Amino acid sequence: MRLNEIRTPALVVDLDAMENNLGRMASFFRDKPCKLRPHFKNHKVPLLAWKQIEAGAIGLCCATVREVEILVHHGVRGILLANEVTSEEKIHWLADLSRHADIIAAVDDERVVSDMACIARKKRARLSVVVDINVGLNRCGVPPGEPACRLAKSAIEKGLRFRGVMGYEGHLQALPPGEERDHLCLIVDKSLVDSRTLIEAEGIPVEIVSTAGTGTYAEAGVYPGVTEIQAGSYLLMDTIYVNRGSTFQRSLTMLVTVICRPEPGRAVVDCGMKELSAERGLSTVKGLDGVELKALHAEHGLLELRNSAAGVKVGQKIELWVHYSDATVNLHRRMYGVRDGEVEEVLTIEH
Numbered sequence: 001m002r003l004n005e006i007r008t009p010a011l012v013v014d015l016d017a018m019e020n021n022l023g024r025m026a027s028f029f030r031d032k033p034c035k036l037r038p039h040f041k042n043h044k045v046p047l048l049a050w051k052q053i054e055a056g057a058i059g060l061c062c063a064t065v066r067e068v069e070i071l072v073h074h075g076v077r078g079i080l081l082a083n084e085v086t087s088e089e090k091i092h093w094l095a096d097l098s099r100h101a102d103i104i105a106a107v108d109d110e111r112v113v114s115d116m117a118c119i120a121r122k123k124r125a126r127l128s129v130v131v132d133i134n135v136g137l138n139r140c141g142v143p144p145g146e147p148a149c150r151l152a153k154s155a156i157e158k159g160l161r162f163r164g165v166m167g168y169e170g171h172l173q174a175l176p177p178g179e180e181r182d183h184l185c186l187i188v189d190k191s192l193v194d195s196r197t198l199i200e201a202e203g204i205p206v207e208i209v210s211t212a213g214t215g216t217y218a219e220a221g222v223y224p225g226v227t228e229i230q231a232g233s234y235l236l237m238d239t240i241y242v243n244r245g246s247t248f249q250r251s252l253t254m255l256v257t258v259i260c261r262p263e264p265g266r267a268v269v270d271c272g273m274k275e276l277s278a279e280r281g282l283s284t285v286k287g288l289d290g291v292e293l294k295a296l297h298a299e300h301g302l303l304e305l306r307n308s309a310a311g312v313k314v315g316q317k318i319e320l321w322v323h324y325s326d327a328t329v330n331l332h333r334r335m336y337g338v339r340d341g342e343v344e345e346v347l348t349i350e351h
């Protein structure tokens with residue numbers, strides 16, 4: 001099948017660009033003690049997870065227990081749930097999954113630690129945890145230092161397998177490269193590694209210090225004491241990172257069809273917010289000058305055409321850059337992997 005034969009709207013991966021990103025990130029980590037554990041939520045495609053592992057990743061990160069389950073079912077054996085779970089039902093689910101893979105869950109709460117330990121004991125499961133540290137994103141996590149150390153000790157006392165610490169600095173991801181970002185990254189990495197040192201001073205081994213995303217992997221990946229990096233977007237690449245100086249290539253587009261050409265300066269395409277996230281801004285158009293996406297309705301995208309784009313016709317297929325892969329892939333069941341205009345593979349997005 002050729003690209004323009006794909007039924008629209010559809011997600012399309014430029015395989016050359018994606019493989020280039022895969023290889024570049026893998027070569028960054030090849031000779032370093034720090035390793036890559038990419039985030040699965042960015043693509044939710046088990047086949048891509050395996051490509052990342054084959055390229056050297058030590059496992060995957062997840063945001064939900066369902067994502068952990070998908071990876072377990074697809075044979076991935078090293079999984080970090082870089083997010084909190086609290087309900088007993090989800091802890092049971094995690095404990096069951098931990099029989100099949102090395103699953104490590106983030107914790108930031110004493111009660112959850114107790115519940116996890118109790119459920120793991122009853123089920124004779126071995127649950128591993130990392131203490132989640134708030135490194136400035138102000139989402140989840142305990143403060144660095146003593147509070148992190150206290151929770152680590154408590155996890156061990158209660159019978160959980162303590163593996164280390166994590167802290168995601170999401171607030172730094174979109175900063176432009178430069179001294180300020182470097183400085184803020186150093187503060188984050190230092191606070192994680194200082195917490196590690198404090199825990200180790202209690203005689204507790206710390207195997208994992210996990211952090212960073214696509215915007216900060218290069219700084220964190222060489223900081224002594226950081227052991228793994230959670231970057232995910234680098235593979236498909238969100239426009240927000242390209243605009244902030246990242247040199248990974250965008251590889252994910254939305255193929256759409258022009259369904260209406262009501263007047264010279266306007267066109268409408270068959271893709272709206274039910275298919276494409278505008279959370280991080282409206283998509284730009286790939287390879288067509290003078291065409292701008294102005295609005296997304298539920299099932300329609302409204303394009304403005306300047307003179308040079310007057311040739312856009314009803315039935316024509318065009319590609320929109322996906323600005324935020326995380327929030328777009330979960331609206332779809334598959335991505336079409338395309339090389340030289342030909343569909344080479346269909347990648348299943350798991351839900």
Ligand SMILES: Cc1ncc(COP(=O)(O)O)c(C=O)c1O
Pocket residue numbers: 039042061082168170173212213214215230231232233234
């Ligand atoms: C906890 C966590 N780790 C890692 C990432 C991956 O970061 P990026 O997509 O910027 O590579 C995210 C993304 O939101 C995240 O929430």
